[in-house]
Amino acid sequence: MTTPHWLFGDQLGPHFLGPGPDGADGPGRDAPVVMIEARSVFRRRRFHRAKAHLVLSAMRHRAAELGDRVRYVRAETYREGLAKAVGGGPVTVCHPTSRAALRFVESLDHVTVLPPRGFLVAHEDFRRWADGRDGQRLLQEDFYRRVRRAHDLLMDGDSPAGGRWNHDHDNREPPPKGVRALDVPAPYRPREDAVDEEVRDDLDRWEKDDGISFVGRDGPRRFPASRREALAALRRFAEHRLAGFGAHEDAMLAGDPVLSHSLLSSSLNLGLLDPAECVELAEQAWRSGDAPVNSAEGFVRQIAGWREYVWHLYWYFGEEYRHRNALGHRAPLPDWFLELDADAVTARCLSTVLAQVRDTGWTHHIPRLMVLGSHALQQGWDPAAVTDWFHRCFVDGYDWVMLPNVVGMSQYADGGRMTTKPYTSGGAYIHRMSDLCGPCAYRPTDRTGEGACPFTAGYWAFLHRHRERLEGNPRMTRAVRGLDRLRDLDELLEERAERGDAAP
Ligand code: FAD
Ligand code: SF4
Numbered sequence: 001m002t003t004p005h006w007l008f009g010d011q012l013g014p015h016f017l018g019p020g021p022d023g024a025d026g027p028g029r030d031a032p033v034v035m036i037e038a039r040s041v042f043r044r045r046r047f048h049r050a051k052a053h054l055v056l057s058a059m060r061h062r063a064a065e066l067g068d069r070v071r072y073v074r075a076e077t078y079r080e081g082l083a084k085a086v087g088g089g090p091v092t093v094c095h096p097t098s099r100a101a102l103r104f105v106e107s108l109d110h111v112t113v114l115p116p117r118g119f120l121v122a123h124e125d126f127r128r129w130a131d132g133r134d135g136q137r138l139l140q141e142d143f144y145r146r147v148r149r150a151h152d153l154l155m156d157g158d159s160p161a162g163g164r165w166n167h168d169h170d171n172r173e174p175p176p177k178g179v180r181a182l183d184v185p186a187p188y189r190p191r192e193d194a195v196d197e198e199v200r201d202d203l204d205r206w207e208k209d210d211g212i213s214f215v216g217r218d219g220p221r222r223f224p225a226s227r228r229e230a231l232a233a234l235r236r237f238a239e240h241r242l243a244g245f246g247a248h249e250d251a252m253l254a255g256d257p258v259l260s261h262s263l264l265s266s267s268l269n270l271g272l273l274d275p276a277e278c279v280e281l282a283e284q285a286w287r288s289g290d291a292p293v294n295s296a297e298g299f300v301r302q303i304a305g306w307r308e309y310v311w312h313l314y315w316y317f318g319e320e321y322r323h324r325n326a327l328g329h330r331a332p333l334p335d336w337f338l339e340l341d342a343d344a345v346t347a348r349c350l351s352t353v354l355a356q357v358r359d360t361g362w363t364h365h366i367p368r369l370m371v372l373g374s375h376a377l378q379q380g381w382d383p384a385a386v387t388d389w390f391h392r393c394f395v396d397g398y399d400w401v402m403l404p405n406v407v408g409m410s411q412y413a414d415g416g417r418m419t420t421k422p423y424t425s426g427g428a429y430i431h432r433m434s435d436l437c438g439p440c441a442y443r444p445t446d447r448t449g450e451g452a453c454p455f456t457a458g459y460w461a462f463l464h465r466h467r468e469r470l471e472g473n474p475r476m477t478r479a480v481r482g483l484d485r486l487r488d489l490d491e492l493l494e495e496r497a498e499r500g501d502a503a504p
Contacts, residue, residue, distance in 0.1 A: 002028040036081030049214035057225040098399040126312035144305030162293035170294040181256035188233040230272035246295035252434035265396035314400040326415030348440035361395040373410030378458030383413035427453035454504035
């Protein structure tokens with residue numbers, strides 16, 4: 001009999017079954033499939049309810065598609081589920097996406113671990129590149145160009161199509177003035193079905209009778225839970241929304257949280273979409289004249305550059321990376337943040353973004369980096385707790401994607417291994433890139449007094465606290481020296497100390 005194959009809940013697309021790319025080992029074409037819904041996962045962490053809903057709905061949709069081929073087991077733990085499904089018999093599984101899951105499957109003699117799927121670049125290729133850097137920084141830009149060449153992505157012969165590797169310069173436009181929303185077609189939204197109803201009933205029961213607790217609001221489901229839905233979302237994006245992706249990639253609008261973003265991260269991370277098909281469609285859209293090169297390149301960079309880079313850094317940096325805390329930040333996260341209590345917050349940027357997370361489990365990359373992450377960094381919150389928060393509260397959050405993005409990129413807890421400088425700013429940046437400051441109770445220019453913007457004051461307090469370390473960083477020297485021109489620094493620090501961690 002063919003060996004059964006175990007699918008984790010983030011291995012749900014067709015590319016996780018059958019032979020691997022270039023003939024790599026894979027489960028037999030008709031191998032029976034095992035899926036395990038382990039409730040202990042939800043007991044260990046307080047997830048956003050919309051995320052729990054999405055993952056369970058996606059797993060159950062996949063099981064329904066596979067029909068009699070799948071043995072779908074509900075159990076307390078993976079160990080118990082596996083014993084129910086295959087006893088001690090042989091089973092194959094594709095390389096899981098977290099270190100904990102990899103340790104677990106490798107500890108079981110009867111489980112054969114196959115190479116990872118769902119990424120463009122193999123571990124060995126990345127390692128060869130990274131080891132060959134000879135102590136130089138592992139720059140995303142260098143890695144990305146290598147991926148473009150190796151996969152012949154947006155290339156004209158040996159040159160980048162459109163004449164440049166990087167169109168970031170054209171992709172940092174503030175939002176158009178005086179608009180509440182970008183003038184682009186709406187994104188794809190799925191329609192809930194009987195599977196969602198069943199999931200919702202189960203989650204209600206778990207909360208009521210089983211001591212499991214969630215955060216955030218659940219519903220209606222906003223992200224694809226099946227291959228069919230994910231493909232519809234990808235096609236809608238490529239055909240109708242990609243053209244506008246580039247220019248306003250970094251902008252924020254209070255009334256339009258999505259702008260031209262693709263909303264595909266959860267589908268990619270659930271394994272419903274293969275990154276190759278996403279970047280190929282973007283390239284086709286450019287070649288057929290349906291999207292400008294800055295948009296197509298910007299999107300390809302996100303997937304073939306950033307997503308791949310983050311995945312490989314997770315494995316390359318090793319287990320101890322999650323404990324890095326180069327800035328010695330130890331403060332706990334306050335309750336208003338943990339509870340996503342947007343209504344407790346006066347600062348309009350933070351309140352708006354926290355409400356987006358509370359209501360949907362998603363916000364785009366600039367609110368994550370320059371509002372939520374920047375505030376955590378300025379407040380000196382424990383980076384491991386911040387990482388855990390992002391992991392639990394975002395529909396697309398998984399261990400592999402969180403660690404580099406939060407420990408490295410957002411909290412600078414790796415001391416600059418991933419980024420050349422900390423990502424944080426005063427209110428001026430948020431003011432320039434959004435419509436959030438106008439009606440806010442604070443003023444982005446004010447450092448002290450009643451109208452002091454928490455981001456502006458927080459920025460200077462952060463520079464002051466880490467002056468010694470940051471002064472030596474050529475990209476920060478000028479900013480740090482700016483402290484010497486502040487006549488109200490003492491007052492600013494006093495006011496911040498008085499506020500403590502109260503919601504700003
Ligand atoms: P788009 O803006 O449309 O981008 C297209 C795709 O590129 C995304 O769907 C995603 O798959 C990929 N991508 C872009 N940047 C990254 C990145 N840095 N890391 C991984 N993939 C990337 N992304 C996640 O998928 N899961 C996370 O948990 C996550 N946490 C983040 C936390 C912080 C602090 C920051 C700064 C970024 C994080 N990101 C995360 C990256 C990025 O914010 C999201 O991928 C993106 O906002 C998802 O929305 P979208 O699908 O509309 O993305
Ligand atoms: Fe945020 Fe400051 Fe602007 Fe208010 S003034 S929205 S707190 S950046």
